[in-house]
Amino acid sequence: MSRVTIKEIARRCGVSQGAVSYALNNQPGVSEATRARVLKVAAELEWVPNRAARQLSAARSETFGLVLARSAQTLIEEPYFMGFVGGVESVLSEKSFALALQVVADLDEEIATYRKWSAERRVDGVIVVDLRVADPRIPVLRKLGLPAVLVGDPALADGMPCVWTDGTAAMTAALDHVESLGHRVIARVAGPPEFGDVWIRDQAYDVAARRLALTASIHHTDYSATQGADATRDVLAAIPRPTAIIYDNDLMAVAGMAVIQALGLRIPDDITLVAWDDSALCRITHPTLTALSHNVVGYGAEVMHRLLDVLAGAQPQSHLYSTPLLLIRESSAPR
Template sequence: MGRVTIKEIAQRAGVSKGAVSYALNGQPGVSEATRARVLKVAEELHWVPNRAARMLSVARSETFGLVLARSARTLSEEPFYMGFIGGLETVLSRRSYALALKVVPTVDDELATYRKWAAEKRVDGVILVDLRVDDPRIPLLRALEMPAIVVGDPSLADGLACVWTNSTAAMSVAVDHLASLGHTRIARVAGPPEHGHVWIRDQAFLRDTERLGLAAEIVHTDFSGDEGAAATRRVLTAGDRPTAIVYDNDLMAVAGLSAVNGLGLRSPDDVTLLAWDDSALCRITQPRLTAMSHDIVGYGERVAERLFALLEGAEPTAHLYSTPELQIRESSGPPHSAAQTQTGSP
């Protein structure tokens, strides 16, 4: 069989060749219903794009870029990015787009990558993650005139288009849950403080514990399991140990549970543990971990959709994807009487 043509797709879908071209190239000019019908017919006919011709016609690379300034080891163990990238790829594959993923050691290397991509027209847009306070990447992307979607709070995006989850409201739910169980001394094992979402959660945690009259402690880490376990051991071997710990990701929470067991303690009898993101890791531990849960794959899908919308001429706006919801499991419980005596809790 020869190559399927746009004319054949147009005849089958009952639309013009121009509408097919708009739909297949991800351009404005057709309704979402028409775009969906054209894409379905193209799939049924096993249509394969002529990549060289399309690049010449639309002057696009058909690639989005994602740079992660994290250690390769931490990234390989982090459930969040596995699900998030899966969500991105779900949408990109439907548009015959590719994802250029690069892992670099520092933000300076990330900045250099954007300059190189812009000079070589390597990507049509980028996905910006791990926002910093006063992030140097934002003014650079503006100067390069590179389309970008920020994965983070609007307060950090400086007017760029963003998709975000409400960590402030979620932290209030988490702290209220622990307080309702009777915990009066709570620790937070957090990521690096220069990360904007970590800073936002830190501020919310301190406000909520102060509001409820709770003793609070924050220990910052690099998001890794090793540092999550070390931070857990540190707070639990201190003189006034907490009876509940909130973690910034699932990896550190699972490592923290292992550290609890290694100290001869049990959850929730001696310490309640609460994870963040609610990946499959939280449901295969013993006890299963209470977590602030949201759809990470769906989060990645929404980010990709919004970046395509930018390319199609949409205004850069902020989109609230979700507020993580509390999933209570066996790692939640009231403080043990022995722990209350040790911490001086009433």
């Protein structure tokens, strides 16, 4: 029941409470000798700062927020998020900061959460994921003055600090890849069009397809395995039938693969598949999946570092984390 307070430390050291505070926070105002003595006593008593007290007086919570506006079901299916959260955590825990994680149903609830957190002074800053086209969260965050880092393309961030991966370059690489294998009719099974990343990829896909003179279609889904399978059926029914499909995540790619195989078509002989978000899934299927790979854990860590920069007073800037790398595996074959 260690209820050690700085008052107790002050008593034992024979100095005032204030001096102890200065000593413990590495601030000027005490001599090195006193500081050392205070630190020693604090360590002996196993003193741990009371978060609430510190937050109340210092107006810093040392907590950062992350709201996920996705159904619990999606979160189970998408390995992506947990990895991202793990990356964010890795930065926080070494500084012994905390993460407030909230799962909500939609964007309105997400905005309400920001309002609440801001009013409660619950968090020092937030990470905003799943950036949308003309994202309604941006003006709210601006108005609240809540420090934030957006995860997504600068074109969507409206001047706020953001971290992004180059979806355009990745998509271009994917199309160059399938074109170089001789494919001329291709399809894209995409996420929801209101998502910024999807929009960026859609643009890049169209541009590259035109440049390479490919026949190319886009099928939008909600990212789920079910809709990924349905979209794949649509793709296969098209005439002429595409010989390569590029998926927006690996879950849909795996679902699509099952559909294709169930119809008696062979991968990669009949159809080439490319996935996005290279999780373990891409390596355990048979055949293994060609994928646009990026380090999700590292991405989470990078975003958190940028948020700390923003709190330290850095000017808002966009920061390119990386370009997803095309890893060519067994699901790719020449036409």
